[in-house]
Amino acid sequence: xxxxxxTTVVGADSHFKGELSFERVAKINGKFDGKITGKGExxxxxxxxxxxxxxxxxxxxxxxxxxxxxxxxxxxxxGSGVVRxxxxxxxxxxxxxxxxxxxxxVGPDSGRASSxxxxxxxxxxxxxxxxxxxxxx
Amino acid sequence: xxxxxxxxxxxxxxCRHRFEVSxxxxxxxxxxxxxxxxxxxxxxxxxxxxxxxxxTCGRITVSKRxxxxxxxxxxxxxxxxxxxxxxxxxxxxxxxxxxxxxxYHGDLTAPAVEMQKGAKVKPSMFAVPSDPLGLxxxxxxxxxx
Ligand SMILES: [Zn+2]
Numbered sequence: 091x092x093x094x095x096x097t098t099v100v101g102a103d104s105h106f107k108g109e110l111s112f113e114r115v116a117k118i119n120g121k122f123d124g125k126i127t128g129k130g131e132x133x134x135x136x137x138x139x140x141x142x143x144x145x146x147x148x149x150x151x152x153x154x155x156x157x158x159x160x161x162x163x164x165x166x167x168x169g170s171g172v173v174r175x176x177x178x179x180x181x182x183x184x185x186x187x188x189x190x191x192x193x194x195x196v197g198p199d200s201g202r203a204s205s206x207x208x209x210x211x212x213x214x215x216x217x218x219x220x221x222x223x224x225x226x227x
Numbered sequence: 228x229x230x231x232x233x234x235x236x237x238x239x240x241x242c243r244h245r246f247e248v249s250x251x252x253x254x255x256x257x258x259x260x261x262x263x264x265x266x267x268x269x270x271x272x273x274x275x276x277x278x279x280x281x282x283t284c285g286r287i288t289v290s291k292r293x294x295x296x297x298x299x300x301x302x303x304x305x306x307x308x309x310x311x312x313x314x315x316x317x318x319x320x321x322x323x324x325x326x327x328x329x330x331y332h333g334d335l336t337a338p339a340v341e342m343q344k345g346a347k348v349k350p351s352m353f354a355v356p357s358d359p360l361g362l363x364x365x366x367x368x369x370x371x372x
Pocket of ligand 1: 239240241242244257258259260261262
């Protein structure tokens, strides 16, 4: 894990297991298994794979997140982003092309409730999904 | 949105039979199962519902002042919600747009969702993308040789 300026970076060739907390910006370019908590914005890059429950102010997803997301402010799920898990956020922007299987709750009340929302660490880092198991086809 | 004026291909939401209808048709009966079928677009500009279901092979738009309450909503041509949707189950054949002032509730299955900043979503299950109507191979009407 590296720090460049105010940004904490998990590099593209890295596989991090454990718990990460950050103050300003964290960027996952590689693989991450565990739990992420931060006061700032988490960025998950296009080829990144993140098996983690995330609690942050903002989350920007271009890669894969398996786990539950809680954002006090905005979740941006961009066109290449994939989320398998539940999203709770004050605001959310989802672009056409993004993939999302899970429970979705968006609004000022949801954002406020995010810190107390149930969020259990995924055993083995797998997708927790909570009540948000996607329907089987 | 401009639509070509030739016949368009629709898929029956009762039996999934595919057939062509005139572009101006609002309703028809399915040649596969003989059941009545809505094929036109639905524009919701005020309160509509509570309904058991609102299903169409066309598109559903809910304007800023529109409010649609239904147990099941199915729109093969997509959904554009700028107002309120309150449903148990929502199925769309193309992109669902949730506008910045929209208030949405309902378990959603759609191939794509565009959610704009400001949209509110009450706890709902999202399954995106998927092919809820099996429409991915649906060719443009008039294109087949
Ligand atoms: Zn039929």
